[in-house]
Amino acid sequence: xxxxxxxxxxxxxxxxxxxxxxxxxxxxxxxxxxxxxxxxxxxxxxxxxxxxxxxxxxxxxxxxxxxxxxxxxxxxxxxxxxxxxxxxxxxxxxxxxxxxxxxxxxxxxxxxxxxxxxxxxxxxxxxxxxxxxxxxxxxxxxxxxxxxxxxxxxxxxxxxxxxxxxxxxxxxxxxxxxxxxxxxxxxxxxxxxxxxxxxxxxxxxxxxxxxxxxxxxxxxxxxxxxxxxxxxxxxxxxxx
Numbered sequence: 456x457x458x459x460x461x462x463x464x465x466x467x468x469x470x471x472x473x474x475x476x477x478x479x480x481x482x483x484x485x486x487x488x489x490x491x492x493x494x495x496x497x498x499x500x501x502x503x504x505x506x507x508x509x510x511x512x513x514x515x516x517x518x519x520x521x522x523x524x525x526x527x528x529x530x531x532x533x534x535x536x537x538x539x540x541x542x543x544x545x546x547x548x549x550x551x552x553x554x555x556x557x558x559x560x561x562x563x564x565x566x567x568x569x570x571x572x573x574x575x576x577x578x579x580x581x582x583x584x585x586x587x588x589x590x591x592x593x594x595x596x597x598x599x600x601x602x603x604x605x606x607x608x609x610x611x612x613x614x615x616x617x618x619x620x621x622x623x624x625x626x627x628x629x630x631x632x633x634x635x636x637x638x639x640x641x642x643x644x645x646x647x648x649x650x651x652x653x654x655x656x657x658x659x660x661x662x663x664x665x666x667x668x669x670x671x672x673x674x675x676x677x678x679x680x681x682x683x684x685x686x687x688x689x690x691x692x693x694x695x
Contacts, residue, residue: 500681623650
């Protein structure tokens with residue numbers, strides 16, 4: 456299995472603002488031989504970039520990096536079924552790898568075909584030299600509604616899953632947005648109940664979709680909610 460730590464380090468260096476044209480602000484640089492295809496501006500002061508590396512990765516595999524006001528903080532690799540293959544915390548030594556085969560792999564095909572996809576998988580995590588497994592069980596479900604955001608029609612989903620931590624079991628639920636054309640999930644409103652009963656709510660809903668050649672593509676500057684008090688998203692009108 457390829458060691459991807461050098462790639463994670465390369466991305467932090469490649470995203471240096473010094474590499475960007477001054478008139479457009481700092482821009483993100485994907486690894487050589489790879490091709491970026493989408494930038495997403497989301498709530499909670501997050502901007503994400505998506506790319507593929509056809510010469511190095513299996514068909515359907517893609518990468519995503521997420522940045523906040525302080526720069527890149529998370530890198531992940533997924534496949535066309537949206538299985539979480541790899542993950543890297545770019546500000547620490549944390550990383551995760553999918554344990555294969557999974558008891559019940561995530562499957563976008565099943566979600567599109569039946570309206571529901573269940574999942575049961577484990578990520579092998581390494582944090583500060585400590586290795587442990589974290590198991591996720593849950594489901595994604597199409598609600599039957601769709602919404603248009605920045606000209607893109609997205610399917611509204613609901614989800615719920617559980618995962619183990621050293622403190623106990625976390626339970627997460629909420630809604631996401633799903634693009635049939637891009638085969639990508641985008642964040643929405645998520646509620647996490649911690650083992651001690653504390654409830655954390657986040658809203659990472661997309662606001663802009665930017666493709667190659669459009670203003671703001673590969674920008675490193677998040678545009679929404681930065682420095683502002685967060686409030687719940689008022690979604691555009693849903694269609695059934």
